[in-house]
Amino acid sequence: MTNHANAIRSYADQFDEKLKEIDALKSDEKEYFAELKEAGYPVKGIRKLLADSFISQNQADTSREQLREAGRLLGIAVCITPTEPDKKQADDLATRRFKAMREMRTQAQTLRDELKELKVQAKAEGFVPELILKAIGIKKDGTAAYEQYSLTLDQYLTALK
Secondary structure, eight states, X not given: OOHHHHHHHHHHHHHHHHHHHHHHHHHHHHHHHHHHHHTTOOHHHHHHHHHHTTSOHHHHHHHHHHHHHHHHHHTOOOOOOOXXXXXXXXXXXXXXXXXXXXXXXXXXXXXXXXXXXXXXXXXXXXXXXXXXXXXXXXXXXOHHHHHHHHHHHHHHHHHTO
16 A cells, blocks of 8 residues: 555544544434433423533623514514522433533534544645545445445536536
8 A cells, every 4th residue: 555545544544533433422412312301301491501501601692682682673572681590409410411411512522623633634735635534435335325426426527518
């Protein structure tokens, strides 16, 4: 195998590893949400709080102000008063799952950042990261999927002549 092929293999292995780790974190989060839903917890609210837990206080204040202004302009009542939580009423399972999912999302973002940096490195070495990722997908999907993809792409290219 040439140095060029070895470099492609190395990048493909690193990309694949990061993608698998991200997928595993997403799968774990999905299982936690399913568990919470089955137990009767307000999953939509927990999802929103989880997403909002990553925005800054300034962003949250700006968002609330924009909602108030939109409500005023549209004549729609908007109730968005921040409240202090009653820690005594916090549910142990929900709290543990929330903290775990927040950590999972932080880890997934770190992995996405690392993947992005790997793409930059590969590109700087003259490789095309998108094609390496496509090759990984084709390898996973198998030969039949690649043949179908190739045939479809060929049809599209012919149509554009």
